[in-house]
Amino acid sequence: MKILAAIMVSLSLLVTASCQLFSDFNDDCDATKMIEVREPVIYLRTILPSGIININSDLSYKFPEATHLHISGSIQKVYCNGDKSGYFTFSHNIYPGDYTFTELESGVFLEQPYQYKFQNDKDKLLVIITYKAWFSDGKIFESHTFTDEFFFKGIRYEVNQIKYYISLDDLKGDPQWRQVTS
Secondary structure (H helix, E strand, O other): OHHHHHHHHHHHHHHHHHHHHHHHHHHHHHHOEEEEEEOOEEEEEEOOOOOEEEEEOOEEEEHHHOOEEEEEEEEEEEOOOOOEEEEEEEEEEEOHHHOOHHHHHHOEEOOOOEEOOEEEOOOEEEEEEEEEEEOOOOOEEEEOOEEEEEEHHHOEEEOOOOEEEEEEOHHHOOOOEEEEOO
């Protein structure tokens, strides 16, 4: 009987200690849990500046003069605890000649929407994106690959188009471009 009692006490201490370990691990996520679960349909919107693509000190091109722009990458949900899900790749073509300078500078929505459930302020979307631009002289340039994280509070709403979106402002900075053959 004494052995059985000792085993029961040891087992209950072990279970209590392991629950405490799990509780500490989840405290951060419990503290940032959202009151209401949100599940918006999200578009990616890219800002295409009317400025210049600087390849090097001797070579530059005007972005709106590109005949074709290819945007490729991926989007994935990362939960507060680090688990990942909902991985999608995308590949979109934009023809800058189809847009005005104002439209290019205010943002072009990519066609494919994505829907993710946000249950925690620390849930985020991880977006990886690369741009490739073709010009009428046959030159093709590719940007370096951008990676960015977006939390629910970073998702915006476009009233005129009635869309939730993530703004991919990467080209507003000074990305590094390299010439490619295809």
